[in-house]
Amino acid sequence: MHPRNLYLIPPDFAQLAESYPPLKPFIYVNKHGQPLINFKDAAGQRCLTEALLHRDFGLKVEIPPDRLCPAVPNRLNYVLWIQDILTATLQPESTTSIAKGIRGIDIGTGASVIYPLLACAMAPNWSFVATEIDRGSLIAAENNIASNGLQNRISPVLVDPAGPLFRHLFEDASVFLECDFLMCNPPFYASKEEISRAAEDKEFDPSAVCTGADVEMITTDGEAGFIQRIVHESLIVGTHCRFYTSLLGKHSTIATIVNLLRSLKIDNYGLAEFVQGHTRRWGIVWSLGEERLPDTLVRSTSDSLHALLPLPNTFRQTYPSAITRSYQVLSNTLKGLDTLCHELEGVNLNQIPIVPESYEALATITAQENTWSRKARRRLEKLRKEGGTGIQYAGSQPSLFLTVRCHFIKEANSADSPSEIYRLVLQATWTKGKDRDLFETFWSHLSRKFLDSSIM
Numbered sequence: 539m540h541p542r543n544l545y546l547i548p549p550d551f552a553q554l555a556e557s558y559p560p561l562k563p564f565i566y567v568n569k570h571g572q573p574l575i576n577f578k579d580a581a582g583q584r585c586l587t588e589a590l591l592h593r594d595f596g597l598k599v600e601i602p603p604d605r606l607c608p609a610v611p612n613r614l615n616y617v618l619w620i621q622d623i624l625t626a627t628l629q630p631e632s633t634t635s636i637a638k639g640i641r642g643i644d645i646g647t648g649a650s651v652i653y654p655l656l657a658c659a660m661a662p663n664w665s666f667v668a669t670e671i672d673r674g675s676l677i678a679a680e681n682n683i684a685s686n687g688l689q690n691r692i693s694p695v696l697v698d699p700a701g702p703l704f705r706h707l708f709e710d711a712s713v714f715l716e717c718d719f720l721m722c723n724p725p726f727y728a729s730k731e732e733i734s735r736a737a738e739d740k741e742f743d744p745s746a747v748c749t750g751a752d753v754e755m756i757t758t759d760g761e762a763g764f765i766q767r768i769v770h771e772s773l774i775v776g777t778h779c780r781f782y783t784s785l786l787g788k789h790s791t792i793a794t795i796v797n798l799l800r801s802l803k804i805d806n807y808g809l810a811e812f813v814q815g816h817t818r819r820w821g822i823v824w825s826l827g828e829e830r831l832p833d834t835l836v837r838s839t840s841d842s843l844h845a846l847l848p849l850p851n852t853f854r855q856t857y858p859s860a861i862t863r864s865y866q867v868l869s870n871t872l873k874g875l876d877t878l879c880h881e882l883e884g885v886n887l888n889q890i891p892i893v894p895e896s897y898e899a900l901a902t903i904t905a906q907e908n909t910w911s912r913k914a915r916r917r918l919e920k921l922r923k924e925g926g927t928g929i930q931y932a933g934s935q936p937s938l939f940l941t942v943r944c945h946f947i948k949e950a951n952s953a954d955s956p957s958e959i960y961r962l963v964l965q966a967t968w969t970k971g972k973d974r975d976l977f978e979t980f981w982s983h984l985s986r987k988f989l990d991s992s993i994m
């Protein structure tokens with residue numbers, strides 16, 4: 539579960555019913571005296587969702603009995619993950635700054651409008667376009683939006699099931715031209731037969747009754763086909779949307795979508811795993827822009843995803859603590875690459891500081907091109923000898939953005955020296971750019987300089 543999920547500790551149902559009395563009839567006490575809810579009772583499930591949204595988010599929501607009842611804790615995992623992605627990549631110069639607000643699209647919002655309502659309840663500057671093909675669900679969604687006074691922040695849109703999923707929204711200036719993210723909890727199945735098979739295999743939520751109507755659960759090409767359509771439309775919309783995301787309910791879908799992204803040369807993607815009780819879901823995100831996603835958010839540690847993960851955006855190397863000159867090595871290396879822009883914070887050390895863990899040198903670096911390879915340095919040298927002033931980059935955008943951090947970590951030493959020693963950690967994080975080779979060659983150059991200094 540997401541570490542910021544309110545439901546890391548399961549709710550006390552008796553207390554919840556006190557704050558939302560309509561829940562009381564659905565509570566029973568088990569033989570250990572524990573108040574519980576029967577998740578196989580659809581009315582009880584619905585009332586629980588309404589109670590949690592009411593007590594924890596101040597939302598008034600009515601879910602029609604014949605439509606999908608969303609489980610709040612797992613819907614919250616997905617919203618929190620998107621919040622993390624946006625927080626980690628929000629650039630001051632971003633076209634959709636905090637002042638303008640965060641704008642998202644929810645594909646297939648359902649009667650509960652669960653994602654837009656949760657997100658808007660948590661963040662006052664978020665707004666949504668929420669699409670739906672089912673007129674009944676859309677009417678219920680409109681009522682839920684109005685009950686919460688969110689008509690000016692959530693715009694429900696009825697879309698044609700045979701038409702595009704979202705690309706047309708970008709052609710219609712009355713909706714919007716730019717957005718920060720797209721999210722979707724797609725229909726899982728390709729047919730009724732698949733639903734029956736999944737029920738036999740107990741693939742989904744074995745402990746809860748599924749309240750979804752066919753229109754909500756079934757789509758012609760199934761979950762994978764639906765997300766493939768999102769990928770193909772994202773190629774058309776491009777960077778008008780910063781991050782495309784989707785929830786995945788089937789493990790087999792992950793490889794299908796990752797392979798599609800790889801075949802389209804989209805390397806800026808990531809995967810997360812959300813575990814909630816018996817339910818396991820995955821999140822996929824990709825971007826056609828330059829903002830690189832932090833490994834902590836998109837390189838899930840789950841073994842089952844290992845082969846499908848993107849390449850890392852952070853490299854780390856440790857060195858003997860003898861490199862007290864880390865700041866100096868970093869500073870000299872950066873100065874030596876004269877066309878590179880950098881800002882360096884930290885202090886020059888002559889010895890290991892008294893509190894080594896508190897030491898940190900930080901550099902923010904941008905580069906227009908490779909000035910560190912042997913070939914590039916020879917070229918610059920030649921230009922200089924010919925009397926030129928070096929390469930002029932006036933007005934051109936940097937192609938590489940990264941941060942470098944040096945700090946110390948404590949390590950218990952081996953038996954021959956029981957005392958604790960410190961090692962220096964050099965870490966580089968790629969934050970923006972399209973050219974992985976530029977980042978990786980810079981890292982090789984920098985880490986080699988540190989290695990050379992540690993053996994001197």
Ligand SMILES: C[S@@+](CC[C@H](N)C(=O)[O-])C[C@H]1O[C@@H](n2cnc3c(N)ncnc32)[C@H](O)[C@@H]1O
Nearest residue numbers: 608646647648669670671672723724725753754
């Ligand atoms: C699994 S439900 C998710 C509902 C809600 N977002 C939630 O998480 O509880 C999928 C939803 O997508 C809708 N849907 C199916 N095809 C769609 C399409 N082409 N465009 C927009 N919505 C669609 C269904 O009607 C349904 O409401």
